[in-house]
Amino acid sequence: MINPINIGSIDDIDEGEAKVIPSDETGTGEDIAVFHAEDGNFYALNDNCTHETASLADGWIEGTEVECPIHAAKFCLKKGTALCMPATQDARTHKVEVSGNDLLLYPNVPAEPVEA
Numbered sequence: 001m002i003n004p005i006n007i008g009s010i011d012d013i014d015e016g017e018a019k020v021i022p023s024d025e026t027g028t029g030e031d032i033a034v035f036h037a038e039d040g041n042f043y044a045l046n047d048n049c050t051h052e053t054a055s056l057a058d059g060w061i062e063g064t065e066v067e068c069p070i071h072a073a074k075f076c077l078k079k080g081t082a083l084c085m086p087a088t089q090d091a092r093t094h095k096v097e098v099s100g101n102d103l104l105l106y107p108n109v110p111a112e113p114v115e116a
């Protein structure tokens with residue numbers, strides 16, 4: 001069984017904002033960005049854009065998409081899908097769970113399939 005990381009309260013991340021969990025906490029060797037999307041849900045992607053080097057947590061959240069702050073590639077927060085150029089590679093998703101007031105992150109466990 002994979003143990004989740006408690007990354008804090010749901011109140012720590014306002015809707016439309018994101019929080020970076022550093023690689024030394026995720027244990028995956030990569031930073032993970034946890035987003036509070038405009039549908040009210042939380043989603044997690046590897047923080048680094050798959051195009052070049054940029055923090056997706058510094059990007060703009062619109063609905064359930066995030067736009068990279070450097071060259072404006074967009075990614076689906078639900079599935080990690082690269083939605084437009086210049087990114088051609090999908091971002092890796094990680095499962096996030098809400099437990100009471102806490103946010104639990106499961107690094108390297110893909111997000112559950114959801115309707116896009």
Ligand code: FES
Pocket residue numbers: 049050051052053054068069070071072073086087
């Ligand atoms: S670094 Fe993200 S689109 Fe180029």
